[in-house]
Amino acid sequence: MSDTELLDRFGDADTVRAPYQFYENLREQEPVFYSPTMRGFIVTRFEEAREVLTNDKLFSSEPRVAAIGAMAKFAKAYVPLYEAAGTPPPMPTLVVVDGDRHTRHRQLVDGWFNAPAVRKLDAAIMVLVDELISAFIDKGKADIYKDFCLKLPLSVICDMLGLPRGYAELMHRSGDAQVRLASGGAETEEGRVACHQVIIEFQKFIQPYIDKARSNPGSDLLGYLAHTPTKDGDLLSDAEIHSLVQTLNAGGTETTTNGLGNMFGLMLENPEIQTQLREDASRIPFFVDEVIRLESPVAGAPRWANEDSVIGGVAIPAGSMIQARLGAANRDDRRYGCPAHVDLARKGVRNHVGFGAGIHYCLGAVLARFEMKVSMEQALARMANIRIDPAAEAPKRANKVGVRAWLNLPIIFDKIA
Amino acid sequence: MRVLVTTRQGVAVELQPTPGDSLMSALHTMSDGVEGVCGGQTTCGTCHVFVNAGWLDRLPAPNEEEAALLDMLEHAQETSRLSCQIVLVDDLDGLDITLAPEE
Numbered sequence: 001m002s003d004t005e006l007l008d009r010f011g012d013a014d015t016v017r018a019p020y021q022f023y024e025n026l027r028e029q030e031p032v033f034y035s036p037t038m039r040g041f042i043v044t045r046f047e048e049a050r051e052v053l054t055n056d057k058l059f060s061s062e063p064r065v066a067a068i069g070a071m072a073k074f075a076k077a078y079v080p081l082y083e084a085a086g087t088p089p090p091m092p093t094l095v096v097v098d099g100d101r102h103t104r105h106r107q108l109v110d111g112w113f114n115a116p117a118v119r120k121l122d123a124a125i126m127v128l129v130d131e132l133i134s135a136f137i138d139k140g141k142a143d144i145y146k147d148f149c150l151k152l153p154l155s156v157i158c159d160m161l162g163l164p165r166g167y168a169e170l171m172h173r174s175g176d177a178q179v180r181l182a183s184g185g186a187e188t189e190e191g192r193v194a195c196h197q198v199i200i201e202f203q204k205f206i207q208p209y210i211d212k213a214r215s216n217p218g219s220d221l222l223g224y225l226a227h228t229p230t231k232d233g234d235l236l237s238d239a240e241i242h243s244l245v246q247t248l249n250a251g252g253t254e255t256t257t258n259g260l261g262n263m264f265g266l267m268l269e270n271p272e273i274q275t276q277l278r279e280d281a282s283r284i285p286f287f288v289d290e291v292i293r294l295e296s297p298v299a300g301a302p303r304w305a306n307e308d309s310v311i312g313g314v315a316i317p318a319g320s321m322i323q324a325r326l327g328a329a330n331r332d333d334r335r336y337g338c339p340a341h342v343d344l345a346r347k348g349v350r351n352h353v354g355f356g357a358g359i360h361y362c363l364g365a366v367l368a369r370f371e372m373k374v375s376m377e378q379a380l381a382r383m384a385n386i387r388i389d390p391a392a393e394a395p396k397r398a399n400k401v402g403v404r405a406w407l408n409l410p411i412i413f414d415k416i417a
Numbered sequence: 418m419r420v421l422v423t424t425r426q427g428v429a430v431e432l433q434p435t436p437g438d439s440l441m442s443a444l445h446t447m448s449d450g451v452e453g454v455c456g457g458q459t460t461c462g463t464c465h466v467f468v469n470a471g472w473l474d475r476l477p478a479p480n481e482e483e484a485a486l487l488d489m490l491e492h493a494q495e496t497s498r499l500s501c502q503i504v505l506v507d508d509l510d511g512l513d514i515t516l517a518p519e520e
Contacts, residue, residue, distance in 0.1 A: 357455070
């Protein structure tokens with residue numbers, strides 16, 4: 001063992017909260033790194049990460065049934081928990097399936113998230129953003145993470161699914177459990193079981209809404225999923241609907257929330273960005289993509305090697321988990337000039353892998369970009385001089401290895417309108 | 418078949434793709450073609466091209482998804498298309514396009 005050998009810091013809370021120096025060390029010294037904590041290979045350079053994400057013949061998105069290092073949600077070991085509770089064991093959908101099984105679900109939900117669908121939602125989203133800001137505008141201060149970032153995507157996804165908005169706490173816990181299980185190796189066995197119990201609690205909450213969607217469907221997504229034949233000519237099972245709802249809930253409570261939080265966080269850490277965006281609001285979409293690149297909300301995307309392969313000169317045995325570390329690849333200086341800096345004129349600003357790449361590119365990318373853009377536009381229009389509240393508890397990052405998340409973002413500001 | 422491409426630096430390049438390929442796949446053979454991060458799902462908007470004179474009307478019109486996504490791009494103009502949505506059928510031999518600025 002040499003002095004310079006890299007330690008596995010994926011289980012270290014301080015590193016998880018501030019990972020970028022560690023990522024740089026990995027990119028420079030061991031760009032395909034075996035992490036015992038994550039129970040797989042972590043890929044931190046852009047080109048290799050993109051290869052892992054897009055070569056779906058070699059690198060499958062389907063977790064192995066014994067996997068607990070990544071996607072522990074689907075590990076066979078936990079099925080008895082669901083049998084005991086009388087709810088369907090998690091069934092891989094969308095993010096974690098390939099080929100025909102992926103198409104079966106993606107075809108059904110695509111039309112609810114593509115650009116025309118987002119265009120139809122835009123007025124409703126603008127109203128939601130306005131209402132959330134109105135709730136705190138007169139106070140001159142807020143926790144923009146808890147009062148806004150946690151609430152907006154959840155309301156959007158609840159409205160889309162036809163779920164009441166009043167169960168935020170459970171929906172957040174379920175989303176959190178999902179992302180923790182996605183990097184299950186970093187959790188204790190007790191922690192993994194607790195996450196499954198939260199998912200079971202969420203399933204019991206959702207089941208009556210699935211039942212209602214079967215018997216008396218509304219015009220919402222749940223009604224659509226319950227009654228629209230798949231490309232195979234059958235209807236989705238309850239287990240499939242549960243899994244889709246869980247995936248969409250994680251999108252509504254974790255990924256977009258953290259995209260929003262990271263956007264406001266990056267602006268608060270770099271006050272000149274606020275000035276630039278106020279001077280030229282046409283740069284806001286560029287800032288949104290710089291946020292996704294620099295502070296990628298989804299920190300890594302796992303795949304499983306279908307056969308013995310080689311990535312970046314490192315032999316990857318068949319069956320191994322290999323994770324494209326999105327948050328590291330997007331800061332690779334082989335790909336980007338001044339990668340750690342926000343550049344509102346960056347060429348190819350949308351070309352990052354923060355939303356993944358290839359067939360599993362984020363289903364909700366158009367919606368997420370829109371929610372982030374409108375949120376920043378309205379925040380700047382209604383609040384001047386937005387800054388961190390020095391009298392409140394300092395902003396703190398979450399100890400989550402799978403997502404890049406804040407726990408709080410207390411701000412003060414001068415009310416404009 | 419041939420596709421004529423003007424790069425972002427104004428250099429004319431001739432590609433010889435296989436009929437049936439998407440224009441995006443053909444552009445992937447260039448070192449500075451298009452990114453196409455989402456692989457052709459009309460989600461990312463990173464395979465944007467301008468179709469040059471005389472060719473726009475010879476292409477099938479963009480579907481609702483493509484049109485709505487193009488609307489969201491800063492550099493979109495009347496001749497804009499997403500190259501992932503253009504299938505290089507034989508009739509398009511000689512297709513003439515310019516790469517849109519990256520955004």
